[in-house]
Amino acid sequence: MRKIVFRLGYVLKRPMVLNYYNEFMRNNSKPIEELELQQNKGLKRLIDFCFDHIPYYQRLFKSLHLTKVDFNSINHLEQLPILTKDQIKNEPESFIPVNVKTNFINGSTGGSTGVPLKYRMSQECYCRSVALLYRGWWFAGYRPGDKLAVIAGASLVSNKETFKKKAQDFVLNFRHYSSYGMDSEILDRYLLHMNQCKPSFLRGYASSLYLLAKHVEENSIKLNFHLKGIFSTAEVLSISQRKLIERVFRVKVFDNYGLNDGGVSAYECDEHNGMHIDYERSILQTVNDDGKVVEGEKGKIIATSLYNFAMPFIRYDTGDLGLIDTSPCVCGNARPLLKQIYGRTTDYLKLNNKVIGSPVLTVLMGKVDLENYQIMQKKSDEIDVKYVNESLLNNKDEDFIKKSFFEHVGQIKINFKRVKPYNLLIENKYKFIINEVCR
Numbered sequence: 004m005r006k007i008v009f010r011l012g013y014v015l016k017r018p019m020v021l022n023y024y025n026e027f028m029r030n031n032s033k034p035i036e037e038l039e040l041q042q043n044k045g046l047k048r049l050i051d052f053c054f055d056h057i058p059y060y061q062r063l064f065k066s067l068h069l070t071k072v073d074f075n076s077i078n079h080l081e082q083l084p085i086l087t088k089d090q091i092k093n094e095p096e097s098f099i100p101v102n103v104k105t106n107f108i109n110g111s112t113g114g115s116t117g118v119p120l121k122y123r124m125s126q127e128c129y130c131r132s133v134a135l136l137y138r139g140w141w142f143a144g145y146r147p148g149d150k151l152a153v154i155a156g157a158s159l160v161s162n163k164e165t166f167k168k169k170a171q172d173f174v175l176n177f178r179h180y181s182s183y184g185m186d187s188e189i190l191d192r193y194l195l196h197m198n199q200c201k202p203s204f205l206r207g208y209a210s211s212l213y214l215l216a217k218h219v220e221e222n223s224i225k226l227n228f229h230l231k232g233i234f235s236t237a238e239v240l241s242i243s244q245r246k247l248i249e250r251v252f253r254v255k256v257f258d259n260y261g262l263n264d265g266g267v268s269a270y271e272c273d274e275h276n277g278m279h280i281d282y283e284r285s286i287l288q289t290v291n292d293d294g295k296v297v298e299g300e301k302g303k304i305i306a307t308s309l310y311n312f313a314m315p316f317i318r319y320d321t322g323d324l325g326l327i328d329t330s331p332c333v334c335g336n337a338r339p340l341l342k343q344i345y346g347r348t349t350d351y352l353k354l355n356n357k358v359i360g361s362p363v364l365t366v367l368m369g370k371v372d373l374e375n376y377q378i379m380q381k382k383s384d385e386i387d388v389k390y391v392n393e394s395l396l397n398n399k400d401e402d403f404i405k406k407s408f409f410e411h412v413g414q415i416k417i418n419f420k421r422v423k424p425y426n427l428l429i430e431n432k433y434k435f436i437i438n439e440v441c442r
Contacts, residue, residue: 005176006148012174019127023134024147027283031138035337038282043076045309046286050074052100053315059097060317077286085294085305086319088120092374098314099123107313111369112264119369119376122264123314131284131310132263139270139281143232143257145204152202154180154193154211155237156366178202182211184357184411190218198227205252206234210351210360213244216251230254236261237362239344260344265306265321269341274333277340285309287341289327294318298327301345352380353441354412361436367407371400375424379437385416391424 013021030038053060054071063083064070073079091098107123137147145151156179164179172179178200180193193215205212212235219226233248233256240258248256260278261268266285269278280287286309289302304323308316324345332340352359368376375391388404390396396419405417 005150006146008174009148009176017130017133019130020133020137021147023131023283024137027134027138028141030283031336033337035339038338039077042282042286042309046077046080046307047074049307049309049312049315049317052312053317056100056103057098057315058101059094060315062097080286080288080307080318081294081296083318085290085303086316088320088322091120091122091316095121095314098316100312105313110263112262112365119371119373120264121369121372122316123311124263125311125313128266128284128308128311128313132261132266132268135268135270135281135284136261139259139268140204140232140234140257142270142272142279143204143234143255145232148176149204149231150176150178150200150202151204151206152178152180152197152200154205154207154215155182156363181411182208182358182360183363184354184359185211185214186357187218187222189357190215191224194219194224194226198225201228203231204234205230205232206236208360208362209235209238209240209244209258210358212248212256214358216248219251220247226252232257234259238360260325260341262306262321262323265316265319266308266311267304267306267321272332272334272336276332277328277342279332279336279338280327280341282338287327289325298329298339301326301343304344351436351441352378352386352438353383354380354386354408354415355384357412359412364436367404371396371404377435377437379439380441381439382416383440384414385418387418387420389420389422392421395419395421 010021051071054064067082069082073082106126108126108129109121110124111119111121137145168179171177178196180196207215212233218224230252231254233252233254235245235248235256235258240256245256245258255273255275257273257275258271258278259269267281267287268284269280269287271278286307288296288305288307289298289300290305291297291300291302301324304321304325306316306319306321308319325341326343326345327339328342329339331337351361352364364378368378373390373392373396377389379387379389381387401419408415408417
């Protein structure tokens with residue numbers, strides 16, 4: 004019955020998600036050459052669209068003396084320079100299509116670089132991302148409609164659940180638990196509820212899953228539910244974190260990598276030897292310092308989102324570093340593996356004994372229009388928000404940040420400091436969260 008409700012919800016709200024899911028599941032058995040052919044067709048469609056409707060690329064193609072016929076395959080992408088966040092931020096309107104209407108969703112990201120970026124994502128791109136998410140969970144045995152507990156994102160200001168959110172969770176058979184400002188009391192409450200609702204799968208930020216598992220082990224809490232799989236997301240999952248989570252919950256963790264701004268995603272199979280790169284939404288490549296595509300060695304992860312016609316990014320620098328392995332996987336899936344992620348590791352804040360992980364903070368700061376920022380904690384109830392901007396933060400933005408923190412961790416002191424870019428470097432390295440209390 005739950006699976007029927009799940010599918011009925013998508014049939015009524017977003018039927019394309021199920022259509023894509025069924026299509027992508029069939030792709031699991033296809034040879035890599037056929038998947039590459041699909042990618043090339045998607046790239047050709049995207050390039051033609053950019054030639055006709057995107058001012059930034061119209062100027063770029065003209066300056067490079069390129070025409071539509073110069074792009075017939077993924078190999079031709081190296082003709083174009085790497086696209087950076089700064090370039091998009093300097094002229095965001097030039098990436099928005101002209102003379103054509105596209106339905107889109109607004110998005111924003113702070114990322115591990117602490118450089119916020121606001122972007123648009125087309126409905127087609129969004130639906131593909133959801134379908135790929137469900138296919139990625141399939142590796143752990145998940146089937147649409149299975150009961151899933153999620154300990155991750157939350158409302159940035161209010162802890163109250165809306166009727167719409169409750170209805171959505173009912174249809175999807177999800178149970179959401181906020182990772183914003185967790186402490187022992189809150190974790191006890193979460194586990195009590197999980198023991199009652201008995202989820203089949205658990206998903207969360209790597210740091211949130213680790214803190215939950217650590218709390219269970221340190222307090223000898225009895226678990227009355229048996230998970231089939233755990234999904235880690237948003238942060239690099241360390242070996243020690245994985246071992247503790249798997250030991251406590253007695254089930255394997257399935258890691259994943261994904262960025263909505265770049266449209267890339269990759270999911271770990273049951274061999275746990277890397278993450279299979281998705282081909283149906285974007286092109287994920289690694290390049291060296293010269294912008295040349297490399298495999299089998301560490302490189303910058305760049306993304307070309309094939310179906311985001313609301314704001315296309317081609318050869319977009321994600322800010323992460325990774326390694327791609329094209330060797331056949333024992334599981335039989337033909338898609339290459341993203342073997343390792345080298346970026347996206349951060350500290351966390353602990354204010355009034357409540358923990359706030361980096362993913363929540365990047366979403367929060369992504370709602371504020373800043374060039375760059377850094378959050379530093381030196382006391383248990385005080386933080387410095389350092390930022391780079393042409394002008395001071397306005398009262399509205401400061402009040403938004405304060406209200407968000409106060410709602411979840413109680414009263415703390417927040418110092419807003421406008422600084423020069425070099426003031427955000429520690430030993431010539433940049434980190435957007437620095438916790439000098441919990442070291």
